[in-house]
Amino acid sequence: MKCNNCGAPLQLNQKFCPNCGSPNEQALKHVNDMENYDKKFNRTRSKVISNSKWFVKNITPIAVVMLSAIVLAAALIANNSMLGYRLAENSNKKYNKEHNDEIQIQLRELLDNEDYGTLYELYETADRIIITDDYKYGWSSFYSILYDYLEIRRAICGIKEAEGDSSSYSWDDSLNRAARSIVDLEDTMNRLVSFDTSRSKESQSYAENILDKAHLFIKAYCDFTDDDIAKLPDMNQTEVLTLLTRRIYG
DSSP states (O other), rough: OBBBOOOOOTTTOOSOOOTTTOOHHHHHHHHHHHHHHHHHHHHHHHHHHHHHHHIIIIIHOOOOOHHHHHHHHHHHHHHHHHHHHHHHHHHHHHHHHHHHHHHHHHHHHHHHOOHHHHHOOOOOOOHOOOSSSSSSTTHHHHHHHHHHHHHHHHHHHHHHHHHOOSHHHHHHHHHHHHHHHHHHHHHHHHHHTTTOTSSSHHHHHHHHHHHHHHHHHHHHHOOOOOOHHHHHHOHHHHHHHHHHHHHHHO
């Protein structure tokens, strides 16, 4: 910058021109600007500090109370949900006990009519299980086999729905589910026949019937041969998966 009077060079911090002694107007303006800035900054800082103190004093307790209320409400909702579930579960157990004879008749009718979907749904959602005199819980393996059979049907239907699009996730997922369920079915049946001494003797004949139906379903929809079916008990999931893929898309 230069002096307005003589044109000599000046620094911003020089209040007077060293050449002619004239006041440096730019330096004076700079000083005034800095003083005004300091005043505004101090006023703003004071206001912020004041507002912060007011917020801490007045708003923070309200926020804490509101947060506590939200947490309490969430806890009450969760507790009521669990309470509702326990009440429903206890009510269902009471109903099953009081109406056991009726329930057993219903389950037997479903079993004789081969309505396996409804039979398993009642087992899964209402804990209604077939009971015989020789062993109260002897049908547990039967229900495991029943689940595997239903899962095989669902998975193979999923494969057929995704047919033609072997790159889709649903196709791959259904194929793996089918292979896993086939292996689980064979393993459970083997344990039931060979090792499950706690079973109800009557349940084994029904389990064998379901196994036969599973084999017929696989043969009909996956083009398995009798030789394929005979080898299933000794195959692992990878081997079954390979065989399924080859038979369906080979």
